[in-house]
Amino acid sequence: MGEKLTHAMEPHNVFTMNLFGLKIPVSDLVVTMWVIMAVMIILAVFLTRKLTLIPNKRQNIAEIVVEFINNMVKDAIGPHYWKAFAPYLGTVILFLIFANTVSIFNIIPGGEEGFKLRPPTRNINVTLCLAVMSICVVIYAGIRYKGVGGWLKSFAKPTPVMLPFNILDYLIKPASLALRLFGNILGAFIVMELIYMALPVFAPAFLSLYFDLFDGILQAYVFMFLTSIYISEALE
Amino acid sequence: MLEPDRYTFIFVALNLIILFLLMRKFLFKPITNLMEERKSSIEQGLKDAENARTEAAEAHKKYDEQMKNIKLDGDKLLNELRAKAAREYDGIVANAKKDALAIIQKGHEDVERERDEMLKQTKQQIAILAIAAATKLVQANMDTEANKAMVDKFIDEAGAV
Numbered sequence: 001m002g003e004k005l006t007h008a009m010e011p012h013n014v015f016t017m018n019l020f021g022l023k024i025p026v027s028d029l030v031v032t033m034w035v036i037m038a039v040m041i042i043l044a045v046f047l048t049r050k051l052t053l054i055p056n057k058r059q060n061i062a063e064i065v066v067e068f069i070n071n072m073v074k075d076a077i078g079p080h081y082w083k084a085f086a087p088y089l090g091t092v093i094l095f096l097i098f099a100n101t102v103s104i105f106n107i108i109p110g111g112e113e114g115f116k117l118r119p120p121t122r123n124i125n126v127t128l129c130l131a132v133m134s135i136c137v138v139i140y141a142g143i144r145y146k147g148v149g150g151w152l153k154s155f156a157k158p159t160p161v162m163l164p165f166n167i168l169d170y171l172i173k174p175a176s177l178a179l180r181l182f183g184n185i186l187g188a189f190i191v192m193e194l195i196y197m198a199l200p201v202f203a204p205a206f207l208s209l210y211f212d213l214f215d216g217i218l219q220a221y222v223f224m225f226l227t228s229i230y231i232s233e234a235l236e
Numbered sequence: 237m238l239e240p241d242r243y244t245f246i247f248v249a250l251n252l253i254i255l256f257l258l259m260r261k262f263l264f265k266p267i268t269n270l271m272e273e274r275k276s277s278i279e280q281g282l283k284d285a286e287n288a289r290t291e292a293a294e295a296h297k298k299y300d301e302q303m304k305n306i307k308l309d310g311d312k313l314l315n316e317l318r319a320k321a322a323r324e325y326d327g328i329v330a331n332a333k334k335d336a337l338a339i340i341q342k343g344h345e346d347v348e349r350e351r352d353e354m355l356k357q358t359k360q361q362i363a364i365l366a367i368a369a370a371t372k373l374v375q376a377n378m379d380t381e382a383n384k385a386m387v388d389k390f391i392d393e394a395g396a397v
Contacts, residue, residue, distance in 0.1 A: 011244070030247040037255050044263040051266055053274050066267040086268070087260035095255060120248075125241045129248040 001197060008193050009186065011123055014115060029120040036098045036120075069093065076228035077235065081145060085231055088137055092130065093224035096121065100185055100216025103192065104208055119216070121185040124178065131178035134227040135170060142234035154234070173230055181223050188215045362394050 011027040018024075047062035055063055069090035074082040099121050106117045120126045142151040155166040188211040195204050195211075370387045 011241070024243055026247070027241070027244055029244055030251070033248065033251050037251060037258075040255065041258050041262065044259055048262055048266050051270050053270070053277060062263060062267050063271065066264060067271065069264075070268060083268070087264035088256055090264055091252070091256045091259045094259070095252070123241075123244065124238050125244040126248050129245045130252065133249060133252055 004197070005190065005193055008116075008118065009122065009190065028115060028118070029123050029126055031115070032102060032117055032120045033099070033126075035117065036095060036102060040094060040098060065094070066090065072225070073228055076225065077232045081141070081231075081235055084144075085137070085141065085228065089224050089228055089231075092134070092227065093220050096130075096181075096220030096223055097217050099126075100220055101212050103189070104212050119185050119189060121181055121219075122189045124182045127182040127185075128174070128178040130181070130223070131174035134177060134223075134230070135174040137227070138173070138230045138234045139170070141231045145235055151234075177223060177226060181219055184215060184219045188212065359395065363391065366391060366394050 011029050013025045014028050014031045016023050016025050044062070047058045049058070050056075051059060070082065070086050073086040073089050077085055100119050102117045102119050121130075139151070142154060146154065156163050157166075192204065192208055192211050195207050370390070373383070373387070
């Protein structure tokens with residue numbers, strides 16, 4: 001049982017890419033991410049085909065999603081700068097919603113050894129990368145809208161005594177983002193794997209509503225919300 | 237799950253950037269632009285409707301004023317005409333009265349004149365009659381002084397009538 005669990009938790013090499021003699025292992029995390037990206041891009045293109053001022057059904061879905069994200073970003077960042085950050089934050093939340101809940105779409109038949117759709121965010125490398133990207137956006141926001149000098153000065157605010165803490169902030173923020181997401185998703189993933197082992201019928205359906213759907217969407221929202229809060233702090 | 241893996245890290249970063257660019261191009265930019273376009277078009281439509289409403293209200297006001305002016309002018313004209321008609325009527329009536337008075341005056345004068353004429357003729361007739369009677373009387377007894385005086389008196393009296 002422990003071995004099965006460890007097997008499910010660990011990333012697996014799906015294939016090895018050979019780039020200029022450099023052997024690059026491609027794990028199932030990356031492959032799952034590609035699948036999610038493909039789905040998202042196909043959906044985005046499909047839903048926004050033939051846009052008109054009077055929307056049809058497909059366009060309505062896209063508009064609801066985009067407006068929801070735009071409003072969230074507007075609330076967090078304010079009416080002046082939201083437009084620059086809504087696409088990135090929207091991409092992150094949509095990707096995380098898919099990534100965190102991807103295990104419920106696991107319809108590919110195959111045994112334990114075959115490829116399975118498991119949340120890529122159960123791996124610390126993925127979440128850390130997302131968090132580092134988020135903090136890069138925060139730094140970009142500070143430099144882009146306050147200038148390099150203004151951004152550097154913001155380290156000494158409100159008092160110069162805060163300087164070390166402000167510097168630490170840029171390490172703590174991505175670390176907390178990454179670990180929160182990683183821990184939540186891995187925890188829910190382990191619980192669900194255990195439930196699948198203990199009660200394979202009926203119970204997983206109900207419990208996955210909470211552990212996969214609710215927890216996944218909530219963590220996606222939290223990640224995006226915290227990123228937007230950090231951006232608005234950097235813009236102040 | 238916890239081992240650092242730089243390839244996964246790099247892959248995720250590249251994937252995220254590509255995904256961000258594509259999502260921005262295909263989903264966020266067109267939809268946001270479209271919604272802003274729709275918002276502005278709705279605002280424009282509302283503004284146009286408001287303008288049209290204001291114009292209609294103005295036209296209505298103008299029309300009302302014109303109607304009022306026309307009514308006032310009509311009333312004025314009617315009053316003037318009425319006054320003129322009254323004046324003319326008064327003038328005609330006055331003339332008619334004057335004419336009638338003149339005619340009546342003339343009638344009176346004619347009647348007076350005819351009466352005078354008739355009186356005069358009657359007087360003459362009476363005088364002739366009296367003279368004839370007197371002649372007859374005189375022929376009977378014209379001698380006495382008393383009779384002569386009586387005849388004179390009679391003639392005077394007849395002349396006075």
